[in-house]
Structures are given as C-alpha cells and as structure tokens.
Amino acid sequence: MIKLKDILSPFTAWNNVFKAPVTIKDPLNREAAPRYRGFHFNDIEKCIGCGACSMICENEAIDMVEVATVETTDGDSGLRPRVDYGRCCWCALCVDVCSTESLTMTNEFKWVSEDPEDFRYIPGIDEKPWDNRTEGWKKPAPNYEFNQLERVNMEMLGPEERSDSFVEIVQGYSKEQAEKEADRCIDCGLCVATCPAHMGIPEYIKTVRNENLEEGLRIMYETNPLPEICGRICTHKCETVCAMGHRGEPLSIRWLKRYIADQNPAEEYQRILHSNDIDTNDKKVAIIGSGASGLSTAYYLRVLGYQVKIFEEFEAAGGMMRYGIPSYRLPYDQIDKDVNYILSLGVEIQYNTKVGKDITLEELHEEYDAVFSGTGMHAGRSTKIPGSDHKHNYMAAGLLNKITKGEEIHVAKEIIVIGGGNVAMDITRSLARLQNQKYGEINILTTSLESEDIMPADREEVVEAREEGATIDPGWGPQEIIIEDDEIKGLRVQRCTRVFDEEGRFNPKFDEKDEKIFKGDMVVEAIGQGADFSYLKGELKDQLAFNQRGRLEVNEYFQSSIPWLFFGGDIIQGPDVIHGIANGHKAARGIDKYLQANT
Amino acid sequence: MQTSNLINWQPDRSKFPDQLADGSFKVDLSSGKYVKIWHGPNHPGVTGNMSLELTLCGDEVMDAKTHVGYLHRGFEKLFERRKFIQCFPTVIRMCVAEPDYNEYNYAAAIEELSGIKIPEAAKWLRMLALEMSRLQTLLRIVPGQGGTTGLGIGVQWGVYLRDLILDRFEELTGGRIYHMYMLPGGVRGLLPDGFRKRMEENLKEIDDFVQRIDRVQYQNAVFKKRTKGIAVIPPEWVDQYGITGPNARAAGFNRDVRKDYPYLNYDQLDFEVNTDNFSDIYNRSRLRWRDLQQTVDLIRQIMDKIPDKGDFKAKTPNVLHWKIEKGETYIRSESSRGEYGYYVVSDGSEYPRRINLRGPSYIHAVSLLERLLKGANIADIGAIMVSLQSCPPEIER
Amino acid sequence: MNTTIEETLTSLESRFELKDIKQQRGDLVFVTVKKEQLISLLTHMRDNENFTHFVMLSVVDWIEDGVFQLSYILNNPEKHVDIVFRCMIERENASMESAHHLWKQVATYQRELYEMYGIDFPGSPRVHESFILEGWDDIPPMRREFDTKKYSEDTYFPRPGRESKDPKEHMKNKLYPDADK
Structure with a gap:
C-alpha cells in the first residue's frame, strides 16, 4: 500500500531552491592541483638525451629528436624528447624515470589549437605558455626512485691487509652482485661514444643481466682484446658520463667488464670466440712492442688472417701494463690470460729483442709487409x-x-x-x-x-x-x-x-x-x-713527419708518412690502455687496407 | 479505467506465452506477434557501450542477448607485449568508472610474485584511494538508480559531490579519472597538506546528501513502485551464477572480500558487512546507499591512521628491465560491484605472460542480465542494468 | 598450508591424479589435473567439497610447449580458500569438455575462449557465436602467434612525421662516424 509519507517526502528536494549554486564561476581559469599531471616541460640544460623517457613510454608517445640548440658531446646525445599528445596517456612514468630529473609535467591542462600537428612538440624547446609554471608533477620524494642510484659495493682488501703486500686489492663481483649492478644500467648507451674503443657497453652489461656471459665475452672482443686487463685498470672514462652519475653513482662498468672476463675460463676462449680455425694468408706484419696497442693490432690482424710477429724488448709481454702498473692493481696472471689467448691464435712473439739494437727497422721492413710500432713511453x-x-x-x-x-x-x-x-x-x-x-x-x-x-x-x-x-x-x-x-x-x-x-x-x-x-x-x-725513438734513424727518420709539439704525425689509420710504417699507443695518444687498444684496432684496419691495396 | 486500477494494473496474461521453468519463453518469431529490437549500444537506458538484442512481446522481454565489443581494446593482449611497469598505466583502463581496483590488483600481484613488501604508509594510502574510488562510484550509482526511473535531481547532486571527490583525487594522485597512483612497490605520494580538512568538508556534504537522497529517492512512492519486487535474484542463483558484491549481499550473503580475505590493512578497520534478505532493485540500491555511508565512515577511519611521513614505495629493481619470477597468482579485492580479481602469470621474462581480469560484470551483465531480463518490462531494463551495476569494459577488456 | 585446502587435497588424491601442487599463498593453491578427470573433479568439488563459487576460467598460451593451460579457479566461500585447477590441453585443434552445466557463467567464458584462442567446448551453448569480435576474419587474436603490432601496421596507417633516434647510434653518427671503416 502506498504511504502518504512516500508521496510527500520527495518534495523535500525543493529545499534546494534556496541554496546557492555550486557551479564553478570561471571553470576555464581553474588552476589544477599542484601534483597534476599536465603538459610536459623539459629543462634542456639538465637533460642529457639518454632516452629513458622514450624507453619507458608504453604508448610510444615520445620520440628522441635532434634539436638545433643542443650539441652532441660527451655524455649528451644532443637528442631531446618530443611528446606526441595524440598518444600520451599522462601517466608521468617518463618523469619518474628521468635520469637527471630534467623532465617534469606542469599543472596546465588547457591548450587549444586548430592544427592537430601542434600537439606534437619538444618540451623546453618549443616555447609554451606553461614553461615557467612551478606547480605540477615532479618525481615524488623522498625514497621514490626508479633508478638505482647506489653502486653495488666492491669487496676490497682493507688497508691493513693490503699495505704490505702486492696481492690484488679488488676482489671482483660475485654473480649476485654483478647482476644487481648490471640491473642499474638503463641501456642509454651514452657511454659508448666516450669510450675510446667504443665498446658495446650496454650490450655486454645486458649479458650479465641475462646470464649469458659467453655472449658478453664475444661482444667485448669485438672492440677490445684485453678485457681482463681493461676490466682492472682501464681509466673508465665511460663512467664519467654514465646517466646514473648525474644524481647518483655511475655504473661500475669496469668491474662488470672484469666480471665477464673473469667468469669465462681461458681454455674456453677459442670455443666461445669461434677462433679455432683462422684462414692464414701470406702477408706478414711485424709489431714492435707488446703493450696494449701492439697486442690489439696483433689480435685484430691475426683474426683477419695475417701472419703476425711481435718483437718485445723485455722477457715478458704486456709493456707498461706489466712493467708500469703494480700487481696489486693488475696481477701478472691476468695479463697472461689475455696475452696467451692472443698468442694461442698463432701470433708469434720474440722476447728480449730491442728494435734498433738487436734488429733494425730496415731489417723488419725487408722481411715483413708492414710494421706497427707501439713502443710506448718508458723514459x-x-x-x-x-x-x-x-x-x-x-x-x-x-x-x-x-x-x-x-x-x-x-x-x-x-x-x-x-x-x-x-x-x-x-x-x-x-x-x-x-x-x-x-x-x-x-x-x-x-x-x-x-x-x-x-x-x-x-x-x-x-x-x-x-x-x-x-x-x-x-x-x-x-x-x-x-x-x-x-x-x-x-x-x-x-x-x-x-x-x-x-x-x-x-x-x-x-x-x-x-x-x-x-x-x-x-x-x-x-x-x-717520454718516448724513446732511438730506433728511428737515418733516412727513415727523415721521411717521418713530426708536428710542432714533437709528436709523430699519423693519419686516421695511424699510418705514418712512410706507408708501411704505423704507429700507435702512448706515443700517439693517451697515455692509457684503452686508447692503445682503440689505436691498435684502427691501425689493424689501416694495415689491412694498405696490404689489400698493395696486392 | 479507474485510478486504483492504474496503480494496481494487471495486464491480460492470456496474450503472452508461458514462461518455462528455466525462465525462458517459447517464442515463434514467424507468428508476427513478436518484435526484435536493438537496445543500445547508444542508449540512455544502457550502462556504457553495450547493446541488448531483445525479442519483445508487447512491452515485455521474451528473450535478451547481450552484445559487447563496442569498446574492446585488446588490453589483455597488449599487456603481453609490454614490460611490467608499462602495464601499470594501462590496467586502469579496464574499468573507467572505478579504475583503482585494477591498479591495486595488478600491483599486489606483481608484489606477491616478486616478494616485495610495501611500506605501511603505502598500505593506508592505497586503502584511501580504493575507498575514495568506491565513494565516487557510489555517488554516481546510488542517485543513478533514481535516474533510470526518471528521478533526475539526485543525479545532479551526485555528479557535484563526485566532482569534489575527483578534486581530492586530483590533489592526491595528480589525475582525476585515471589516477595511476598504486604502482608495483607502493604509491606515488603522501597526503598533501590540508587534504584531511578538505576531505572532511566533502564528507560532511556527503553526509547531508545521504539524508536528502533517502527522503527524495528511497522514501518515494514512484521509485518504490518502479523498483520493489522487480528483477529479483533468488539466493540459490548466487553460487550458480557466481554473483558477488551488493547483488549477492542483498540476497542475504555475508560475503565481502575485505572481511573474508583481508588485504592491505582492512582487518584494522571497524565495519560490518551490509546485507539484506531480498535482492530486488530497491534493496540492491538501498544496500548501495548503506555502503555509501559505510564508505564515508571507512574513509574517516583511514584518514585517522595514514602516517604523514615515511616511505611510501619499496625499493624495486630497475623498472626498465624488471623480470618477475616465473609463477602465477590470483588476487582479489572488493570493488563496489563485487569481487574484482586478477589472474597474473609470469614466465620469468620482462613481460607478463598473461593478465586476466575477473570483473563482476562479466557475470552480472551477461549471463545474469540475460536471465533477469526474461519476462521483464522494457521500461525496467535501464533500472535493472543499473541495479546490477554493469560495466561493459570489464567484460570485453 | 591451510587445513581446509589440505583436507580437500587429501580427499581429492584418493579419487583423482594431482600433479605439481604449488602453494602460492596460505589460501591459494595451484594443482595440475588430467584433462579427462577435470569435469568430474569440478563436479565433485562443487557438490562434495563446498567449493561452490566458480571464480573464473582463464587460459595461458604456452606456445613453446604446444599446450594451452586452462585454469579453473574455484573458491570455498565458507572457508575462504581457493584452489586453481590447471589443465594442459594440446594447442593443435584445442578442445575441452564443457563445464557449462555446472555453473551458469561458464558458458560465457567458454564462448570467449573459443573466440580469442580457438579452444572448442563442444556442447556449450552459443559457443561458436561471436562474443566480442563480430566480423573478425583473422586467427583467434589472443593466441601468442598473432602479432598485434604487425596487424596494426598492416591494417592502419602510421601518423606521418614520427621518427625517433637511438641516442647511441646518433652519437656514433655525430661523433665517430668512421669507427667501423
């Protein structure tokens, strides 16, 4: 049965007649909340173009594009993110993952334009009315981090233990530590340009994460045949530009390299690197000095099939790496591991032979098709x-x-x-x-x-x-x-x-x-x-060009003005191991080109 | 016809076919007595983008088939091609009206599979967001039930109040509809300054609204006439169909995920599960009205307990290549519509193997709706659908 | 393990073959069962073990193993525990006995699985009627071999003007283009 109360009660809604309206008077100028995720802004100076924003975007709304005002330099790709608001879903993950905290979102949410192409723009470059807004979404703080800013600590001998012995100080990463450290990498690859040898750093770090260290070794040998050595004493310029270094500690790229090399046993190298049967050609190359550049040249020439012989002044190979760097930083057996692998490929080495004293450069020239000299700076x-x-x-x-x-x-x-x-x-x-x-x-x-x-x-x-x-x-x-x-x-x-x-x-x-x-x-x-060039004598010396600062002049392939004679390593660039390796790699290509052209 | 006959109108049943035991009618379409019409997908009497293929005899529904697919976006397929973190802004889109349960379920599944414990503050903030989400949904659905019977004023009040809650969402999470607040590992921010005060002001207005809507909607002869005894869900259907939430609770089932499988810190809140003993449209709506009051109370309780300082996100591995250990789990939570579940399978890679949503509407708006519509009056379809609180996006994902 | 689950599993073990029992939580257990036993097992669970609430039916495509994993999630609403029955079926000409007679909503799940994965459930009502994808003419799209990106590239057209550069490659082109020469 219908109750009278139920008929009258709904009329209480008429109470509202006397209430003030709740409508917002000026909705167009309503300011959004301070955390609002509105249009993007990018601090162009802070941004390094690492592309993390573009990587995390699930809608592929962010492109990395070249901009006229930013130059590509060490540690800055010169690219900047361009946002496509036809795809953006305003999740702000790009802001949260930004390695330098340059990218933010303002609390502006109104933008009218008749041209749909307008809604694709480069924040911070294309001027927008909201560029100076302070409110908006910024990466939450504190203790909210997508990036891993802290390094995994490397175990080292304490000062007490190490100060009276030449035992290696750095202990190396365990599997767990290495994987954790490798996890910090955001795969931006800014480090590759800075590395003199342009090693495939993000790629080999990825192999640590994916537990595929044999692939890691292969990647390293593409650009660096001395990973055990470099994994210990490289000047690691790559780490100075690491995207993680802007707000935290850069990745331990060097220790990860060492980890990969350490984990691959020497006797497996030939199998892993597919180097057990190299087709040898009839060209011969002599290399003076078994330092980083000499070994590197020898390796890359050998894998191309050349017959390579190294002439070394001392009784063991390694040059400055053995005779300059103390064994607490670089133990001799690790030098041997890298060197022995190169020798195992068929590279010959003649110890205790000083070129210029025991054998002359002319004699080498007679017997060999090309000569590379990496005599280093020992004086x-x-x-x-x-x-x-x-x-x-x-x-x-x-x-x-x-x-x-x-x-x-x-x-x-x-x-x-x-x-x-x-x-x-x-x-x-x-x-x-x-x-x-x-x-x-x-x-x-x-x-x-x-x-x-x-x-x-x-x-x-x-x-x-x-x-x-x-x-x-x-x-x-x-x-x-x-x-x-x-x-x-x-x-x-x-x-x-x-x-x-x-x-x-x-x-x-x-x-x-x-x-x-x-x-x-x-x-x-x-x-x-300084360098000791006493082996360059007479006619040969006269043919060589030196620049005003007394350095030997070489072309981009480290070829001197004498076409069969190449120079590299500390006497040309450096001094450090990684430049030597890079020089050697390039010189090997140059020698290959030279010898191919002269057949 | 006299007035009293209009109110107690009984149609002449002899023209209609008999309803069989399973609820269906024996319909001979060639007889010319029946008409087939499409109700939706764009129709004010349908919740969301779905459509009903109706076979009518006069204004009575003889048969109904639901048709979905009008907003299928293939999310579950997309997840399989996205990294775990990239799924976080996408899961929410599986339910527009109440996205936060997606966030929570997804985050909880990832946390369970990878063994992450979230900070205490994050738990409370998640509960706040979940209850606010329930509140804003109920502010639409409670007066919305009146709307389906032509009572528009409550809807206007509800829309205004819901907007206030969206304002609070905006300051807490940075977004009004899609909040993207609960990410695997925790949440994305503490309570802003002054949030409690502003929220309390809103809650006071809602307290007042609860009284007003009671007088205008629930003590309303027309509303009662249109909703009482209509689309009744008998208790035995609850397990037969898999009915959950207010639809089952109105039928006398004391089932609430928050009580039965306490997640977050729900075991620290003081509340009783609302139930009724007869699940018709009126009681279901009335139960939601009681849920609304309970939600307001829960938000007050939660706000008292949220820490103002401290960590709100646990440390997670680098999200750009986060691998989740191989495994599978099922996570459920109590959304305003019922049991909201996520079945998540990881194969140990950086991408999910399978994320499957169990939305209450998958049952309520398909098998149950088709059954309830048999024999219903065409004018009641809107009211029935709203009383089941059907939400098409969670059917087709 | 929860005592209800333990008792249920003990009672099941005498009747059915259970494999790979994995406890995920105190109230959630995954069990692999044989395809032939599944329907009688579900019936038993519903009628004798008080697992009356059918939560959902899902499928995982293990394309590399050539199987579909059907996951039937059952819930005991009194004891608040869940058991998920996994059932591996051949991926090729995938077919499974229907469970639509046990719970009313199962037919909907089976209809969706036929449409999205091509798994047939003979006898299930309207199982071959399209559910979501009216007019779809490609392979069932949730199968792993269906490439959404390729489909979208073939079907739609990209917005012109989109081009992104990889920082590493870009720096190489700018700073040391001759490195590989």
Missing part, C-alpha cells in the same frame, strides 16, 4: 730542479719496472714522490708497501703541482693511497732537492697558484712567500714519461 721525465741529479733521486717508471722484474731497489725510510697522476700513485703505493715490508712502517709523502681538485690521478687511487698510510699533499711546486753531506734531506716547495694559463697551456706560477720543506731522504719523480 721518465725529470723536473730538472737543482739536486735532481742526486743518486737517490729516481724516475718512477724505472723503479716500477724493477719492482716487476723483482730486482732489489733502494727503499729509504722517508720518501718524497713528485707527481699527481696515476703513475705517481702507483709508485707511492708500491714504495709504501716496500717500506712497510722493510721497516714495518710507512713514511711516504706525495706532492703535485695540481691541487687536489684537479689532480689527474683517479680519485679512488688517491683515497686508497691515503688509506694505506701515504700522505698526499697536493698543490706545491718543487723548487730544489736539499742535499747536505751528499745525502738528500728534503724537498723545498712553493705553493702553486696555477698550473695552466688562460690559453690552457702548461705554465705554472708559484707563490714565493708560501714556501716549505718536505723532509725526506729519497725523491721519486713521477711527472710524466
């Missing part, structure tokens, strides 16, 4: 300050060489090292170990012209040297080695106020008023090394 440079001719003033390169050979060297109680590069750190840390072994204490001081912030040595080298007990006191210019009673007593230094002049040339200035004396009874100079 230490001196500051030539007063007192530097004292018998207890040494060159770092010579000492390191002797340490490798196991020869006895003079180790004083108080040592001063001059130099701020990696060689200075190498000799400092090596001598510290020897001091510790001999005297049970470390008393070594290293000083350099460059102040701490511009010291060329790798940061971790400086930190580790200090951990091991060495004193690093940078920013001083050596003036004189103080000698009393024919014994070294110390080094007088003045504060260095600048190293380079406005034009970027080496032109140090000192503050004479700020002077002090470092105490010590032995000085080691590690301010750089």
Whole structure:
C-alpha cells in the first residue's frame, strides 16, 4: 500500500531552491592541483638525451629528436624528447624515470589549437605558455626512485691487509652482485661514444643481466682484446658520463667488464670466440712492442688472417701494463690470460729483442709487409730542479719496472714522490708497501703541482693511497732537492697558484712567500714519461713527419708518412690502455687496407 | 479505467506465452506477434557501450542477448607485449568508472610474485584511494538508480559531490579519472597538506546528501513502485551464477572480500558487512546507499591512521628491465560491484605472460542480465542494468 | 598450508591424479589435473567439497610447449580458500569438455575462449557465436602467434612525421662516424 509519507517526502528536494549554486564561476581559469599531471616541460640544460623517457613510454608517445640548440658531446646525445599528445596517456612514468630529473609535467591542462600537428612538440624547446609554471608533477620524494642510484659495493682488501703486500686489492663481483649492478644500467648507451674503443657497453652489461656471459665475452672482443686487463685498470672514462652519475653513482662498468672476463675460463676462449680455425694468408706484419696497442693490432690482424710477429724488448709481454702498473692493481696472471689467448691464435712473439739494437727497422721492413710500432713511453721525465741529479733521486717508471722484474731497489725510510697522476700513485703505493715490508712502517709523502681538485690521478687511487698510510699533499711546486753531506734531506716547495694559463697551456706560477720543506731522504719523480725513438734513424727518420709539439704525425689509420710504417699507443695518444687498444684496432684496419691495396 | 486500477494494473496474461521453468519463453518469431529490437549500444537506458538484442512481446522481454565489443581494446593482449611497469598505466583502463581496483590488483600481484613488501604508509594510502574510488562510484550509482526511473535531481547532486571527490583525487594522485597512483612497490605520494580538512568538508556534504537522497529517492512512492519486487535474484542463483558484491549481499550473503580475505590493512578497520534478505532493485540500491555511508565512515577511519611521513614505495629493481619470477597468482579485492580479481602469470621474462581480469560484470551483465531480463518490462531494463551495476569494459577488456 | 585446502587435497588424491601442487599463498593453491578427470573433479568439488563459487576460467598460451593451460579457479566461500585447477590441453585443434552445466557463467567464458584462442567446448551453448569480435576474419587474436603490432601496421596507417633516434647510434653518427671503416 502506498504511504502518504512516500508521496510527500520527495518534495523535500525543493529545499534546494534556496541554496546557492555550486557551479564553478570561471571553470576555464581553474588552476589544477599542484601534483597534476599536465603538459610536459623539459629543462634542456639538465637533460642529457639518454632516452629513458622514450624507453619507458608504453604508448610510444615520445620520440628522441635532434634539436638545433643542443650539441652532441660527451655524455649528451644532443637528442631531446618530443611528446606526441595524440598518444600520451599522462601517466608521468617518463618523469619518474628521468635520469637527471630534467623532465617534469606542469599543472596546465588547457591548450587549444586548430592544427592537430601542434600537439606534437619538444618540451623546453618549443616555447609554451606553461614553461615557467612551478606547480605540477615532479618525481615524488623522498625514497621514490626508479633508478638505482647506489653502486653495488666492491669487496676490497682493507688497508691493513693490503699495505704490505702486492696481492690484488679488488676482489671482483660475485654473480649476485654483478647482476644487481648490471640491473642499474638503463641501456642509454651514452657511454659508448666516450669510450675510446667504443665498446658495446650496454650490450655486454645486458649479458650479465641475462646470464649469458659467453655472449658478453664475444661482444667485448669485438672492440677490445684485453678485457681482463681493461676490466682492472682501464681509466673508465665511460663512467664519467654514465646517466646514473648525474644524481647518483655511475655504473661500475669496469668491474662488470672484469666480471665477464673473469667468469669465462681461458681454455674456453677459442670455443666461445669461434677462433679455432683462422684462414692464414701470406702477408706478414711485424709489431714492435707488446703493450696494449701492439697486442690489439696483433689480435685484430691475426683474426683477419695475417701472419703476425711481435718483437718485445723485455722477457715478458704486456709493456707498461706489466712493467708500469703494480700487481696489486693488475696481477701478472691476468695479463697472461689475455696475452696467451692472443698468442694461442698463432701470433708469434720474440722476447728480449730491442728494435734498433738487436734488429733494425730496415731489417723488419725487408722481411715483413708492414710494421706497427707501439713502443710506448718508458723514459721518465725529470723536473730538472737543482739536486735532481742526486743518486737517490729516481724516475718512477724505472723503479716500477724493477719492482716487476723483482730486482732489489733502494727503499729509504722517508720518501718524497713528485707527481699527481696515476703513475705517481702507483709508485707511492708500491714504495709504501716496500717500506712497510722493510721497516714495518710507512713514511711516504706525495706532492703535485695540481691541487687536489684537479689532480689527474683517479680519485679512488688517491683515497686508497691515503688509506694505506701515504700522505698526499697536493698543490706545491718543487723548487730544489736539499742535499747536505751528499745525502738528500728534503724537498723545498712553493705553493702553486696555477698550473695552466688562460690559453690552457702548461705554465705554472708559484707563490714565493708560501714556501716549505718536505723532509725526506729519497725523491721519486713521477711527472710524466717520454718516448724513446732511438730506433728511428737515418733516412727513415727523415721521411717521418713530426708536428710542432714533437709528436709523430699519423693519419686516421695511424699510418705514418712512410706507408708501411704505423704507429700507435702512448706515443700517439693517451697515455692509457684503452686508447692503445682503440689505436691498435684502427691501425689493424689501416694495415689491412694498405696490404689489400698493395696486392 | 479507474485510478486504483492504474496503480494496481494487471495486464491480460492470456496474450503472452508461458514462461518455462528455466525462465525462458517459447517464442515463434514467424507468428508476427513478436518484435526484435536493438537496445543500445547508444542508449540512455544502457550502462556504457553495450547493446541488448531483445525479442519483445508487447512491452515485455521474451528473450535478451547481450552484445559487447563496442569498446574492446585488446588490453589483455597488449599487456603481453609490454614490460611490467608499462602495464601499470594501462590496467586502469579496464574499468573507467572505478579504475583503482585494477591498479591495486595488478600491483599486489606483481608484489606477491616478486616478494616485495610495501611500506605501511603505502598500505593506508592505497586503502584511501580504493575507498575514495568506491565513494565516487557510489555517488554516481546510488542517485543513478533514481535516474533510470526518471528521478533526475539526485543525479545532479551526485555528479557535484563526485566532482569534489575527483578534486581530492586530483590533489592526491595528480589525475582525476585515471589516477595511476598504486604502482608495483607502493604509491606515488603522501597526503598533501590540508587534504584531511578538505576531505572532511566533502564528507560532511556527503553526509547531508545521504539524508536528502533517502527522503527524495528511497522514501518515494514512484521509485518504490518502479523498483520493489522487480528483477529479483533468488539466493540459490548466487553460487550458480557466481554473483558477488551488493547483488549477492542483498540476497542475504555475508560475503565481502575485505572481511573474508583481508588485504592491505582492512582487518584494522571497524565495519560490518551490509546485507539484506531480498535482492530486488530497491534493496540492491538501498544496500548501495548503506555502503555509501559505510564508505564515508571507512574513509574517516583511514584518514585517522595514514602516517604523514615515511616511505611510501619499496625499493624495486630497475623498472626498465624488471623480470618477475616465473609463477602465477590470483588476487582479489572488493570493488563496489563485487569481487574484482586478477589472474597474473609470469614466465620469468620482462613481460607478463598473461593478465586476466575477473570483473563482476562479466557475470552480472551477461549471463545474469540475460536471465533477469526474461519476462521483464522494457521500461525496467535501464533500472535493472543499473541495479546490477554493469560495466561493459570489464567484460570485453 | 591451510587445513581446509589440505583436507580437500587429501580427499581429492584418493579419487583423482594431482600433479605439481604449488602453494602460492596460505589460501591459494595451484594443482595440475588430467584433462579427462577435470569435469568430474569440478563436479565433485562443487557438490562434495563446498567449493561452490566458480571464480573464473582463464587460459595461458604456452606456445613453446604446444599446450594451452586452462585454469579453473574455484573458491570455498565458507572457508575462504581457493584452489586453481590447471589443465594442459594440446594447442593443435584445442578442445575441452564443457563445464557449462555446472555453473551458469561458464558458458560465457567458454564462448570467449573459443573466440580469442580457438579452444572448442563442444556442447556449450552459443559457443561458436561471436562474443566480442563480430566480423573478425583473422586467427583467434589472443593466441601468442598473432602479432598485434604487425596487424596494426598492416591494417592502419602510421601518423606521418614520427621518427625517433637511438641516442647511441646518433652519437656514433655525430661523433665517430668512421669507427667501423
């Protein structure tokens, strides 16, 4: 039965007649909430064009496009994201994943245009009315991260354990650690351009994630035949441009490379790299020096089928990698692993043969179709300050060489090292170990012209040297080695106020008023090394072109003005291992071209 | 005809065929007595884009077939070609009206399969978003039931109040309809400053609305006449058809995923499951009206417990190549329409092997609707569909 | 494991062949059963084990193994537990006994699976009527071998002017184009 109440009750709706309307008066100018996901804005200066936004976009709404105002440089692809609002779904994952936090979304949501093509634009480049808005979606904070900003820690021997031994410090990643570190990579590939050898870095890191380390080894050998060595002592310029480095720590690219090489056993290399039967042709190439560039040239020529022979001055292969770098950074057996694989392919090597002394370049030319020389920079440079001719003033390169050979060297109680590069750190840390072994204490001081912030040595080298007990006191210019009673007593230094002049040339200035004396009874100079070109003589030397700075001139294939003679490695570029490898690879291509053209 | 006969009008049944035990009618289309019409897909009396193929005798429905496919976008196929993180902004599109349950189920499935524990704040914030989502849906569906019988005023109130909740969604999540808030690992932000105050103001308005709609809609002779005793779901159908949510609860079933399989922190909330003992249109709608009050209460409880500080997202692997361990799971939650489930299978790669949605409307708006429409009056179809709260996108995905 | 599930599985084991029992949660277990036993198993579950709520029927395409995995999710609404019965069927000419007589909604699932995967359920009402894809003339689209991207490229036309560059390749072209020479 219908109740009267049910007929009257609905009329209570009439109450609303007396209520104010709830409609928004001016809906067109309603400001959206501060977190609103509206139109994109990109801080072009901050953006590095890594393309993470484009990768994460599930609608393929973001293209990476070239823009006129941004140049492609180290660490910046020069590309910028262009958003297609015909596809965008406003999820803001692109903002959350942005490696530099340059991309944001403003809270503007109104945009009228008659041309549909307008709705595809490059945020930050194409000017829009909302460019200066501060409100809108930004990556939430704190502890909200799509990127993994922290490195997986590398296990290392503690300072106590390592400061009296030459055992390798860095322990290497475990499988779990390596995969976790590899997971941090966002596959942008910005590092590839910076790597002198242009290694397939994202590709080999991917093989770590996918547990396909044999493929990883193959990828590495495409551009680098010394992965065990590079995996330990590469200057890892790639890591300086890593997209993760902008807000966190760059990937440990070097340690991942080492992990891949370490995990593949030497006896499997030929099978993995499909190198068990190389078709040998009848061309012969001689290589002078078995350093990074020589080995690299030898490897890439050998896989092309050439008969390759290396002439090495010392009794073992590796050049500076063996005779310059201490074994706590690069153990000899790891050098052997890389070298032996190259030799196993049929590359010959003749030890204890110094070209220019035991055999001449002309003789090589007669017997071989082409010659590559990577003789490196073994001759230490001196500051030539007063007192530097004292018998207890040494060159770092010579000492390191002797340490490798196991020869006895003079180790004083108080040592001063001059130099701020990696060689200075190498000799400092090596001598510290020897001091510790001999005297049970470390008393070594290293000083350099460059102040701490511009010291060329790798940061971790400086930190580790200090951990091991060495004193690093940078920013001083050596003036004189103080000698009393024919014994070294110390080094007088003045504060260095600048190293380079406005034009970027080496032109140090000192503050004479700020002077002090470092105490010590032995000085080691590690301010750089020079090349020994004594094997270039007579007619040959006259045919070679040198540039104004005294460097040999070579073309892009490292071919000198004598067509059959190629140069590479530290004497041309560097000094470091990875440039040597890159030079060698390119020189091998050049020699191949040269020999192909002359058949 | 006298007035009293109009109110208690009984049609002459002799012209109609007899209804068989299974509810169907024996229809001879060649007799010329019947007419086939299409109801929808664009029709104000149909919820969403679906269409009904009706066989009518006079204004009574003899047979009904549902036709879906008007907004099939192949999401479940698309997921198989998208990385896990890329599915997160897409899952929500499987239900426009109440997208948050998709977010939650998907995120919970990924978290379960990869063993991620989410922070406490994220749990509470997820509950807030889920209940707000329920609230905004109920603000449409409760007065919407009146709308299907020509009572438009409640709809206007509801639309306004729903917009206020969307404002709150906007400040919490950055989006009004598609919130994209609960991603695998947690949520995308804490409560903004002043959120509680503004929300409380909105809830007060809704409290008032609850009273007004009661007087205008539920104590309304016309509404009662149009909805009482119509489209009754007998209790034995509930398991036969797989009916869940308010449709089953109105038939006397005390079933609520939030109570029976407590997820997030629902076990820390104080609430009783609303039930009734006769599932007709009126009672189903009335039950939703009670759910609406309960939801307001739950939001108040949740807001008291949300931490203002702390982590709101767990650490996850790099989302650009996140591999989920091989495995499968079924995650359910209680949406305003009933049991909302996700069956997620991973084959250990960076892409899901299968994501399959179990939407309540898959049952309510297909097999159950087809059954309920048999013998129904054509004028009641809209009311029946709204009372089942059917949502086509979750049928066809 | 939940006691209800344990008891149910024990009771089932005496009647049916159960394989690969995997406990996913305390209240959720996956079990693989034989194709021939499935329908009688479902009937038994519904009538004797109080698993009266049929949650859903789903399928996973394991194309590499040549099988479809049918997943029947059953729920015990009193004890609040779920058991998922997996049933592997041949992918080629896929066919399965129908369960439409056990729960009313099953026919809808079976109709969808026929349309989307090509799995036949002989005897299921309207199983061959198109459900979502009226007028579809390609292979069942949810099968793994159906390539959505290719279909869309063949069927529709791309918006002109879209071109994206890979940062790595772009830097190579700009900074060291001669590296491979």
